[in-house]
Amino acid sequence: MGSFDDEEKKSMGGLRLKTQKWIGARSPKQKAALGVGAGLMVLLLLWLTIENHDNLFVTAETVHFMGIGVLVYKLSQEKTCAGISLRSQDLTALFLAIRLYCSFVMEYDIHTILDLLTLAATLWVQYTMRFPLKATYNDELDTLKTHYVVIPCLVLAFIAHPGTSHNFVHRILWAVCVYLEAVSVLPQLQMMRKAQVVERFTAHYVFALGIARFLSCAHWLLQILDGDSFLLTALGSGLWPIMVLLSEIVQTFILSDFCYYYVKSFSEGGSVVRLPADTV
Template sequence: MNIFRFTGDMFHLVSILLLLLKIYATKSCSGISLKTQELYAVVFIARYLNLFTIVISVYNSVMKVVFIATSLAIVYYMRWHPAVKRSYDRDLDSFKYQFLVLFAFILALFVHDKFTVLEIFWAFSIYLEAVAILPQLVLLQRSGNVDNLTVQYVFFLGAYRALYILNWIYRYFTDAHFNGWISCISGILQTALYADFFYYYFISWKTNSKLKLPA
């Protein structure tokens, strides 16, 4: 465990807590992509199939449970909670995410470290996470004006991935047996998807104005 990974994990956790706070406090999921949240639920379930078979540390196991539980809770609230689901922007959240799942799974079948069930699903989760934010970013562009909690959620989610790149660089120079090329390439792609958002986030911060993404 290094400072980059730990900080990245904390940023990831903060992003989820901000999203839960938005849903709980406002009873609204306006501006949030259900499709992205469902993709993240699939990502965590596929990645942590080894939850009860491989225990690396208490910290690792707790984080696995937290990410699975919170992602499923968010999907539940957006799909079935009477007050929350009424605010869901179904017409704006129309990204064809099935193609992302299919692409990630086919890629995992051919590009993986080992041809085992757990390794294929792990690779699938890495590839899918790299593009899971796309429905959310498209929804933000279509909606234009974004509320502050949603903005902070996306910012911390992007910052978490950027910090993980620093984590991989650090491990490359300090871990003689580091072999994370799949994670590195996917993580760089995922962080690049946030570039446009980060640009307008910086502009809104600099001008002390509300973030507005171009349609």
């Protein structure tokens, strides 16, 4: 029985190695096509197996909170913030704070509670990086200025924002937080590209963001597949609903490349994620 199990493990290991080599030999365009195909298959599976697709959005926010929890664990146990982008944490705290404010004045539900928990954890990460563990922060790698991200989002918010009956300022703020969320991870990705080696806890955190973004994007796409009349009407009613959907898609694609190398590295038994110089 034991020898049969050993043979089966060797066979599975050989198949995995062949699959990795085959994928590795594909061109960037072919890899992108394979990634899109895999994403569509997962999307179809979610559509067939999950009855209430609104649960995907709650799950996405829960996964984001768990990702921040990984950073909290890293900072508290390893006493180093090496590899973590403080600028990404600043942008995350900013869009969460704006969304929380808008939630209190525009709507209040389970998402508000999850955002509050995630913001509290993010603020703790910011404080720890700025003060107790400041000496371990790689500021020389974290070079993407936050205003390069915030200002374009603000300009875009004036161009495309909700057309609801709420206060104009609130509608602009809501649009800003949607656009900021889509690109808040860019400083973290740039930092990892420069380092090229991502330690496990930071990698787990960014991978969690990728999963959260995919689930959030899947929520909107499945609503369309379900023939949600309100959403379909909204998509044809102006620029804002289309920009919301595009923001979800952009977030997913921004993180998809890293997620590929994350799965590749850990499937090979690595304890870190190694990125080629042209990643991100």
